Amino acid sequence: MYENEMMEIKNKQVMKSNGFGLIQKHEKEIFRSFITDEDGLYKVWHLGIPDTSTEGWQVAIEGGVDGTLTLTLKDLQELEQTTVMSFQECAGSPVFPDIPQRRVGNIVWEGVRLRDVLLQVGVGNNIKFIHSSGVDHGDFNGQHYESYDKDLPLEMALNDNVLLALKINGEPLSNSRGGPVRLIVPGYYGTNSTKWLNRLALAETRHNGDFTTRYYNDREVIDGAEVLTPVWEIKPNSLLVFPENGMHLPKEKQTLWGWAWGFHPISKVEVSLNAGLTWQDAEIESRDENSWQRFSFEWEPHVIGEFHIVIRASDREGNVQPLLGKRNQVYRSIIFVS
Amino acid sequence: MYENEMMEIKNKQVMKSNGFGLIQKHEKEIFRSFITDEDGLYKVWHLGIPDTSTEGWQVAIEGGVDGTLTLTLKDLQELEQTTVMSFQECAGSPVFPDIPQRRVGNIVWEGVRLRDVLLQVGVGNNIKFIHSSGVDHGDFNGQHYESYDKDLPLEMALNDNVLLALKINGEPLSNSRGGPVRLIVPGYYGTNSTKWLNRLALAETRHNGDFTTRYYNDREVIDGAEVLTPVWEIKPNSLLVFPENGMHLPKEKQTLWGWAWGFHPISKVEVSLNAGLTWQDAEIESRDENSWQRFSFEWEPHVIGEFHIVIRASDREGNVQPLLGKRNQVYRSIIFVS
Numbered sequence: 001m002y003e004n005e006m007m008e009i010k011n012k013q014v015m016k017s018n019g020f021g022l023i024q025k026h027e028k029e030i031f032r033s034f035i036t037d038e039d040g041l042y043k044v045w046h047l048g049i050p051d052t053s054t055e056g057w058q059v060a061i062e063g064g065v066d067g068t069l070t071l072t073l074k075d076l077q078e079l080e081q082t083t084v085m086s087f088q089e090c091a092g093s094p095v096f097p098d099i100p101q102r103r104v105g106n107i108v109w110e111g112v113r114l115r116d117v118l119l120q121v122g123v124g125n126n127i128k129f130i131h132s133s134g135v136d137h138g139d140f141n142g143q144h145y146e147s148y149d150k151d152l153p154l155e156m157a158l159n160d161n162v163l164l165a166l167k168i169n170g171e172p173l174s175n176s177r178g179g180p181v182r183l184i185v186p187g188y189y190g191t192n193s194t195k196w197l198n199r200l201a202l203a204e205t206r207h208n209g210d211f212t213t214r215y216y217n218d219r220e221v222i223d224g225a226e227v228l229t230p231v232w233e234i235k236p237n238s239l240l241v242f243p244e245n246g247m248h249l250p251k252e253k254q255t256l257w258g259w260a261w262g263f264h265p266i267s268k269v270e271v272s273l274n275a276g277l278t279w280q281d282a283e284i285e286s287r288d289e290n291s292w293q294r295f296s297f298e299w300e301p302h303v304i305g306e307f308h309i310v311i312r313a314s315d316r317e318g319n320v321q322p323l324l325g326k327r328n329q330v331y332r333s334i335i336f337v338s
Numbered sequence: 339m340y341e342n343e344m345m346e347i348k349n350k351q352v353m354k355s356n357g358f359g360l361i362q363k364h365e366k367e368i369f370r371s372f373i374t375d376e377d378g379l380y381k382v383w384h385l386g387i388p389d390t391s392t393e394g395w396q397v398a399i400e401g402g403v404d405g406t407l408t409l410t411l412k413d414l415q416e417l418e419q420t421t422v423m424s425f426q427e428c429a430g431s432p433v434f435p436d437i438p439q440r441r442v443g444n445i446v447w448e449g450v451r452l453r454d455v456l457l458q459v460g461v462g463n464n465i466k467f468i469h470s471s472g473v474d475h476g477d478f479n480g481q482h483y484e485s486y487d488k489d490l491p492l493e494m495a496l497n498d499n500v501l502l503a504l505k506i507n508g509e510p511l512s513n514s515r516g517g518p519v520r521l522i523v524p525g526y527y528g529t530n531s532t533k534w535l536n537r538l539a540l541a542e543t544r545h546n547g548d549f550t551t552r553y554y555n556d557r558e559v560i561d562g563a564e565v566l567t568p569v570w571e572i573k574p575n576s577l578l579v580f581p582e583n584g585m586h587l588p589k590e591k592q593t594l595w596g597w598a599w600g601f602h603p604i605s606k607v608e609v610s611l612n613a614g615l616t617w618q619d620a621e622i623e624s625r626d627e628n629s630w631q632r633f634s635f636e637w638e639p640h641v642i643g644e645f646h647i648v649i650r651a652s653d654r655e656g657n658v659q660p661l662l663g664k665r666n667q668v669y670r671s672i673i674f675v676s
Contacts, residue, residue: 093643099642304437
């Protein structure tokens with residue numbers, strides 16, 4: 001199981017499709033359950049879906065104090081298994097990062113803690129990042145990539161929720177879900193949860209590939225200088241499950257409800273019934289592991305007509321959902337009371 | 339036909355229903371036609387629907403230089419008939435006037451010009467308002483009313499588009515539509531188009547009833563004093579017909595379109611695809627009589643995801659639709675490009 005040399009990973013990798021792809025179902029009932037059905041959870045990929053086989057699958061952990069550790073699927077299955085419930089959210093298009101995509105779910109992941117693997121391989125004092133690579137390869141936005149490469153700060157990699165996941169909601173990860181092994185980084189945008197994981201590398205610096213430097217960096221101009229922020233921690237976000245946008249409701253008591261989530265626990269959800277003119281606090285449930293949090297708000301419409309409901313979540317660090325122009329901009333639902 | 343004395347009008351008036359009522363269909367196809375089907379046009383009433391009969395119907399015009407003029411339905415049918423195309427919009431609840439109701443249509447009305455009748459009866463130099471009354475009576479918001487009473491400034495009453503209407507889209511006005519005779523005031527909110535019209539009165543002052551003083555006045559505080567503005571002239575408004583709120587669209591060229599209208603002709607319609615962050619001008623057609631005006635905007639979505647479309651009309655006097663908290667606040671449609 002352990003070899004003190006660089007290994008060539010020979011996972012099977014016939015591409016089933018090439019380039020960026022997406023499966024996103026829009027039936028609203030997907031969001032009614034606290035745990036999202038695997039079937040309802042969005043799927044997104046950058047470089048096609050490789051035709052992975054569980055047979056012979058290996059993950060190499062390179063750059064450890066003791067060299068490279070190579071783990072087969074069987075090795076991983078024999079290590080201690082941890083279950084983590086977490087929301088999973090896609091950061092959206094890396095080319096147009098400010099358009100909300102509403103790709104989110106709440107999932108029970110199971111697998112081996114990344115921390116356990118890192119401790120086995122030995123983390124040197126100078127290590128600051130963990131690079132992760134998937135076997136998917138192909139063209140994206142006019143460029144060819146031999147693998148999909150991401151990075152994490154070491155501190156996050158040591159978080160006891162970060163997994164080399166083998167299961168989703170109790171079932172083995174399917175090929176199109178990133179199986180047999182994928183990284184899961186609860187609280188980080190999905191782009192960091194490298195699918196078809198076959199390589200981890202301990203590093204002193206960030207990965208220098210396009211998926212870490214060119215894409216998935218938020219650009220802000222502060223004091224005239226462009227500041228890049230890696231798309232890691234999920235910003236506070238929320239989703240109204242009821243009423244759905246476009247609904248007609250009778251003029252009776254209604255329970256508005258939905259989900260709120262973010263890297264930091266959500267401490268406040270506000271509801272506006274007039275497009276943001278005035279706000280009221282909703283009730284929110286506390287966070288269970290890394291789950292999304294249910295909010296609800298009792299409302300008795302006092303008049304028939306059009307209402308523009310807006311939902312705004314804040315985390316306990318004081319970060320608030322922006323009204324406009326960001327991937328996590330407030331959720332809105334326009335309904336008619338008749 | 340003409341009598342130089344006050345007459346008691348003996349129209350049949352059995353109430354079919356009492357109090358405020360509304361029929362509003364929400365099928366979006368209602369708005370696809372330039373001329374709205376009578377069947378699709380909203381109906382709203384304050385004091386129930388009287389069971390009017392065309393037999394024996396009379397309209398008295400009181401306070402003329404030559405006394406009172408009483409016109410039977412037959413008299414009205416024998417006067418010159420005028421056809422006017424006009425949008426018709428309900429001002430919404432007089433108790434909660436700031437909630438958009440989206441009750442609107444574009445109609446061809448036919449009947450006798452109010453001006454012709456006023457000229458016959460003789461308008462004295464001191465006359466500044468025309469009062470109008472319907473035979474509907476009953477309770478509204480906890481008060482009893484013997485009739486529904488409104489008023490118009492004389493200048494508007496002399497406008498050649500204001501009709502004692504007998505027909506809608508070429509057909510006689512039905513009982514529930516306000517027939518056999520109703521006032522039609524193109525460009526003014528529907529509350530001024532008195533249904534079941536049986537009395538007009540020339541006056542020096544506004545009518546002192548609740549429907550002119552208590553209800554249907556917009557209240558603004560200007561320099562610390564409350565200023566009342568009668569709900570007469572329709573403020574610039576607009577409606578997006580395509581895409582409908584809640585729609586999913588493919589990522590291809592789309593023609594956004596809808597209607598804009600107001601007392602003054604609409605000179606600009608702006609479209610925002612990002613909830614009001616940035617705006618672009620739509621194309622608009624010119625006004626035909628008092629019709630609503632079609633606007634359209636060619637759009638090719640550049641990315642999948644959620645788009646919040648906002649439509650904002652301005653009239654040639656420079657009045658712009660407000661974003662929030664007014665009956666004519668901007669129309670919004672939240673769609674998903676997938």
